Amino acid sequence: xxxxxxxxxxxxxxxxxxxxxxxxxxxxxxxxxxxxxxxxxxxxxxxxxxxxxxxxxxxxxxxxxxxxxxxxxxxxxxxxxxxxxxxxxxxxxxxxxxxxxxxxxxxxxxxxxxxxxxxxxxxxxxxxxxxxxxxxxxxxxxxxxxxxxxxxxxxxxxxxxxxxxxxxxxxxxxxxxxxxxxxxxxxxxxxxxxxxxxxxxxxxxxxxxxxxxxxxxxxxxxxxxxxxxxxxxxxxxxxxxxxxxxxxxxxxxxxxxxxxxxxxxxxxxxxxxxxxxxxxxxxxxxxxxxxxxxxxxxxxxxxxxxxxxxxxxxxxxxxxxxxxxxxxxxxxxxxxxxxx
Amino acid sequence: xxxxxxxxxxxxxxxxxxxxxxxxxxxxxxxxxxxxxxxxxxxxxxxxxxxxxxxxxxxxxxxxxxxxxxxxxxxxxxxxxxxxxxxxxxxxxxxxxxxxxxxxxxxxxxxxxxxxxxxxxxxxxxxxxxxxxxxxxxxxxxxxxxxxxxxxxxxxxxxxxxxxxxxxxxxxxxxxxxxxxxxxxxxxxxxxxxxxxxxxxxxxxxxxxxxxxxxxxxxxxxxxxxxxxxxxxxxxxxxxxxxxxxxxxxxxxxxxxxxxxxxxxxxxxxxxxxxxxxxxxxxxxxxxxxxxxxxxxxxxxxxxxxxxxxxxxxxxxxxxxxxxxxxxxxxxxxxxxxxxxxxxxxxxxxxxxxxxxxxxxxxxxxxxxxxxxxxxx
Numbered sequence: 001x002x003x004x005x006x007x008x009x010x011x012x013x014x015x016x017x018x019x020x021x022x023x024x025x026x027x028x029x030x031x032x033x034x035x036x037x038x039x040x041x042x043x044x045x046x047x048x049x050x051x052x053x054x055x056x057x058x059x060x061x062x063x064x065x066x067x068x069x070x071x072x073x074x075x076x077x078x079x080x081x082x083x084x085x086x087x088x089x090x091x092x093x094x095x096x097x098x099x100x101x102x103x104x105x106x107x108x109x110x111x112x113x114x115x116x117x118x119x120x121x122x123x124x125x126x127x128x129x130x131x132x133x134x135x136x137x138x139x140x141x142x143x144x145x146x147x148x149x150x151x152x153x154x155x156x157x158x159x160x161x162x163x164x165x166x167x168x169x170x171x172x173x174x175x176x177x178x179x180x181x182x183x184x185x186x187x188x189x190x191x192x193x194x195x196x197x198x199x200x201x202x203x204x205x206x207x208x209x210x211x212x213x214x215x216x217x218x219x220x221x222x223x224x225x226x227x228x229x230x231x232x233x234x235x236x237x238x239x240x241x242x243x244x245x246x247x248x249x250x251x252x253x254x255x256x257x258x259x260x261x262x263x264x265x266x267x268x269x270x271x272x273x274x275x276x277x278x279x280x281x282x283x284x285x286x287x288x289x290x291x292x293x294x295x296x297x298x299x300x301x302x303x304x305x306x307x308x309x310x311x312x313x314x315x316x317x318x319x320x321x322x323x324x325x326x327x328x329x330x331x332x333x334x335x336x337x338x339x340x
Numbered sequence: 341x342x343x344x345x346x347x348x349x350x351x352x353x354x355x356x357x358x359x360x361x362x363x364x365x366x367x368x369x370x371x372x373x374x375x376x377x378x379x380x381x382x383x384x385x386x387x388x389x390x391x392x393x394x395x396x397x398x399x400x401x402x403x404x405x406x407x408x409x410x411x412x413x414x415x416x417x418x419x420x421x422x423x424x425x426x427x428x429x430x431x432x433x434x435x436x437x438x439x440x441x442x443x444x445x446x447x448x449x450x451x452x453x454x455x456x457x458x459x460x461x462x463x464x465x466x467x468x469x470x471x472x473x474x475x476x477x478x479x480x481x482x483x484x485x486x487x488x489x490x491x492x493x494x495x496x497x498x499x500x501x502x503x504x505x506x507x508x509x510x511x512x513x514x515x516x517x518x519x520x521x522x523x524x525x526x527x528x529x530x531x532x533x534x535x536x537x538x539x540x541x542x543x544x545x546x547x548x549x550x551x552x553x554x555x556x557x558x559x560x561x562x563x564x565x566x567x568x569x570x571x572x573x574x575x576x577x578x579x580x581x582x583x584x585x586x587x588x589x590x591x592x593x594x595x596x597x598x599x600x601x602x603x604x605x606x607x608x609x610x611x612x613x614x615x616x617x618x619x620x621x622x623x624x625x626x627x628x629x630x631x632x633x634x635x636x637x638x639x640x641x642x643x644x645x646x647x648x649x650x651x652x653x654x655x656x657x658x659x660x661x662x663x664x665x666x667x668x669x670x671x672x673x674x675x676x677x678x679x680x681x682x683x684x685x686x687x688x689x690x691x692x693x694x695x696x697x698x699x700x701x702x703x704x705x706x707x708x709x710x711x712x713x714x715x716x717x
Binding site: 040066071072074076077079080081082083084085086087088089090092104107108111112115116117118119120121122123124125156157159179180181208255256258259 | 465466467470471472477478482485487488489490491492493494495496497499500506518519522523525526529680683684685686687688690691692
């Protein structure tokens, strides 16, 4: 078997075509599997069906049962076996199907995936990617719309990233597969069908970097995954009222890009973070604390959090009341003393 | 070789009586009771005997050191030597072992140095040996989790067409965990070259087997997954070795996984902080001491004239030398580098961790830990 240590993109870039995020992820998997035969893909329904979101569409036909296959229905089993496969030199990319389905695998994730390098003083590394379709706003019934990112992000040893657009989805997944450290790759379900003109292969910023996706001078809105769109909507609406909003897409939740976020906050002197997960103890608490600790004297107002309510994710007919909206973002910004 | 699995149902009911090749008096068993397994040759049995004697001396030494406060904890395998060593000795050096916290003597049998085996129990670092060199995973503390790693690794080896078998130890209590079920099921569905050895030592800390399962034997569990299960006298190393060897060979030949239950007994406490008098009687312990795995094989080898007095002396000397080496390394303070705490969390170093590392370095330089000998550099 020939194994290629690093992925090299196909020589010819394709002409730009409209591509969904699901399509970009599919292309990233296909390209990674083509250049490195250590990459294997498995999980529930990822084979002939192509995944419940069709992210693995066509891959089984292209690569066969030794490279991509349906596993028994057991998330701890998927993660646990991926650990063993990675120990043997494979680069497994496994799927959890839905965020809340990953909870049976929690022990394998925190006790072994996150700690293996540390336990063994770097002798055993786990180059594996755990894809987790995440968050809500798709009308899913219970256990299909959770935001579990804080559980993973607060676990030392895990790298946790979440793209918000097709280009990042492609580039970050390729980088995650090439990473020698395990990566929790969270895919916002509500963005799977978002489209962008893309010429593949595309390489965006490194996946541990945040990106300023809209320039502004008055406020920094910090979002990730599904809430980047919310932040951009809020910025658009605010512009009509003469408020200049800068939007930062975190992209990586762990590590946190203090430099990019800090530079933006020092420019605007006001910051708010938006996420779907419950506010209490949520990822926004970490963002607010870090931004405050490092930029206090540059801040004109407290860092705000616009988050989901502190409730279990609601049923589909009620989810619109729970999710942070652009209106809620603007209303939150109005709570600041703007003259201070 | 195609990895497409034949979906023929497997119907192998484990024997109700534990399979054995030597009875408790050291007599070889013949006939149908052996289940078709053959007593290993004398040279093999002598080697297994030597390993058991050395391992027991090691175990006794480490328990003593633990009582002297040299180790934070030590889960003894006294009485389980036949299970541990019989199973591990059936592996080649290229095969992989996935041990639990109680399997230190199995690591010893794999050729790992005492200081490296005991790194974790002394409290120096979580794991002390090179997994790839010894083909032995880090000892797992969470129950049954390592069984899935064994399935994954052996499946990867099979995809690569490497003739590698992975053996995972589990305890009786671990068979109640969800991961044990998932490991057995994945292995059977994928037909991985995996051997599961359940050391049924009767107690999960204080909880007896009858509170753990309603199954007649733990080997019975294999049937539901569609793989062979063997119910073996875990104090008979000849049987443990022969059955495991057959399972390893079968796995290597593409025959899929096997579940082996070795029925044994933990003579010592769960760990040094346990009080076994609260959950079992002295009579029980005495009963099992009379079924000692080392004495059983010794009786056989002596009756066969295979174990001479000179050999016994030589083996005892080797065991004493190992015990002395273990005492020496465990009574000298290891050099620890607290800054290494940050070195193995990620392959790609993070700015935030480098900041924390620098902060600790400054604290150490300022003498903040001066009173802790061994902690400061």
